[in-house]
Amino acid sequence: MRFLENESLKPYNTFGLDVKARHFVEIESEKELVHFLLNHEWAKKPLLPLGGGSNILLTKDFEGTVIKLSLNGKRIIKEDNDFVKVAISAGENWHEFVLWAIRQNFGGVENLSLIPGNIGTAPIQNIGAYGVELKDVFVSLSAVEIESGQVHYFTHEACEFGYRDSVFKRANKGKFIITEVTLQLTKQNHQLKMSYGAIQDQLKVDSVSEPTIQDISNAVIAIRQSKLPDPKEIxxxxxxxxxxxxxxxxxxxxxxxxxxxxxxxxxxxxxxxxxxxxxxxxxxxxxxxxxxxxxxxxxxxxxxxxxxxxxxxxxxxxxxxxxxxxxxxxxxxxxxxxx
Ligand SMILES: Cc1cc2nc3c(=O)[nH]c(=O)nc-3n(C[C@H](O)[C@H](O)[C@H](O)COP(=O)(O)OP(=O)(O)OC[C@H]3O[C@@H](n4cnc5c(N)ncnc54)[C@H](O)[C@@H]3O)c2cc1C
Missing domain, CATH: 3.90.78.10 (UDP-N-acetylenolpyruvoylglucosamine reductase, C-terminal domain)
Incomplete structure (x- = not known):
């Protein structure tokens, strides 16, 4: 755990806005998080969980405690010939995970290449792009209830996913901190999603006639880089x-x-x-x-x-x-x- 005071949040949000957090704590495990929430005086202030800071507009200094979630690691929890279930810690970077999955030839997240942010935040707005949403590969998640420090388990149904929406934007808003997400990916017979014209056009440019998940990922990355500004630059x-x-x-x-x-x-x-x-x-x-x-x-x-x-x-x-x-x-x- 790392504790800081009056910390500038400029490096932690993709808008690059220079506001300060009165208190800032960096957490590296679920156990640390529970311990912090139940015992530390800073946990009694207003709390702001923070992933990659890519979906947040900070309009003023934050007078409470920013909890930077740096929980890392992933593990395969089940697999057979067709499917694999992977549990990923909240602080893992989403796009790094996608690239890892493609290297293992695990399919399902290739259309979601290059979306910024962390794994733990992806279910909150059910991230989506090019005809695929997180809910299509989602199995379950673990989250710590802020009030009690208890670990809860949410099934697909319990997350109530909608378009850029979930229960964590409605009834459970501000009540839980997500610590781990489990996804199910395909090991063979990948269901490629190519209905978006832009993907088909890019595959033609790349001279790909029988696309793999790697080809789809490359196409999505090329499309996104051509039309979306890189937060590192703007x-x-x-x-x-x-x-x-x-x-x-x-x-x-x-x-x-x-x-x-x-x-x-x-x-x-x-x-x-x-x-x-x-x-x-x-x-x-x-x-x-x-x-x-x-x-x-x-x-x-x-x-x-x-x-x-x-x-x-x-x-x-x-x-x-x-x-x-x-x-x-x-x-x-x-x-x-x-x-
Ligand atoms: C260039 C660019 C392109 C993008 N393209 C897409 C796109 O195609 N599709 C799409 O869906 N989104 C897109 N986004 C939005 C963003 O990438 C996603 O919303 C992403 O899931 C945000 O993750 P984050 O970790 O950066 O969230 P943050 O900004 O860190 O947090 C977002 C919110 O979630 C809360 N939070 C963070 N972590 C947790 C946690 N573990 N538990 C509970 N609450 C938490 C925060 O308090 C905050 O309210 C894009 C953003 C950028 C900058």
Whole structure:
């Protein structure tokens, strides 16, 4: 365990925002976490669990205790000819895990290549990209209840996964710290997901006719690198807003006014509208305002060019929400956790 006071969080959030944590503790095991929660005076302050800091907008200094989760390790807990179950500690980096899985020829997470952040955070918003979501490979997780220090076990059903959503964003928000996640991957007969046109186009560019999981991962990485800013170069948190899901009736009305609206079917009765398209049409794409702005290639990504402040980004996000509502009658919901 490592204890620090008045620690700058700049290296710990991908927006690169320079705010301070009054108390900062780094935890390396579940046992340490339980011990800290039950015994340490800093555990009585407001708590902020922190993974890779890639889905968080810090608008001010945090007056409580940041718990940096650095629990590492992974183990195979079951396998047969077709499937393998792997339990991974919360502090492992997500993309490093994906690369490890591909090296073992374990399939299922290749479409989720290059998503920043840690394993322990992935279930919270049910991370997803290119037609795959965490829930597709998820088995269970362990989490420590903050109030009691007790370790709880959550099945797939108990997590109540939805689009960028789970029970940890609703009824259990702020109540648990996830310590380990178990995933099931395929060892053969991999179910490749290539319905996204961008993946098919990239495989053509790469001259791949019979793709492997490695080829899909390479394609996803190439697509992401071509259109998303690297947080190491420009501070950002990926998609700032969720893509709004509206009824087919509401969508028909929208399409009659805006025939080129970008959208995807979402079940039988609903349509998912591309939030990036709405923001671009509202005139924000490429906007620069002092040190912050909206990315020039992807309007869904708000950026800190360096030296910007969280409260400026929050104000810009509210302005975008208001304008989109005024023009299209659609409410945008933040995907990023604003603090
Ligand atoms: C360039 C870029 C691209 C991205 N692309 C995608 C994408 O394609 N799809 C996608 O779904 N997401 C994407 N994201 C968002 C982000 O990568 C994911 O949400 C990721 O799961 C966040 O992980 P993290 O460890 O960085 O979370 P953090 O930012 O550290 O934490 C997020 C929230 O979870 C809480 N938390 C953290 N760890 C724990 C824990 N162990 N237990 C309980 N609570 C915890 C924090 O308090 C905070 O509220 C992208 C982000 C960036 C910067």
């Amino acid at each position: 501070g950002n948190s990926g998609s700032f807003f969720k893509n709004p899901v509206i009824s087919n009736g509401q969508f028909a009305e929208l399409k009659s006014k805006f025939p080129d609206v970008a959208s995807y079917p979402n079940g039988q009765d609903h349509t998912k509208v591309a939030a990036g398209w709405l923001i671009e049409k509202a005139g924000f794409k490429g906007l620069k305002r002092g040190a912050i702005g909206v990315h020039e290639k992807q309007a869904l990504v708000l950026v800190n060019y360096g030296g910007g402040e969280g409260k400026e980004l929050k104000a810009l996000s509210s302005e975008i929400q208001e304008k989109v509502k005024e023009i299209f009658g659609i409410s945008l919901e933040a995907e990023v956790n604003i603090l």
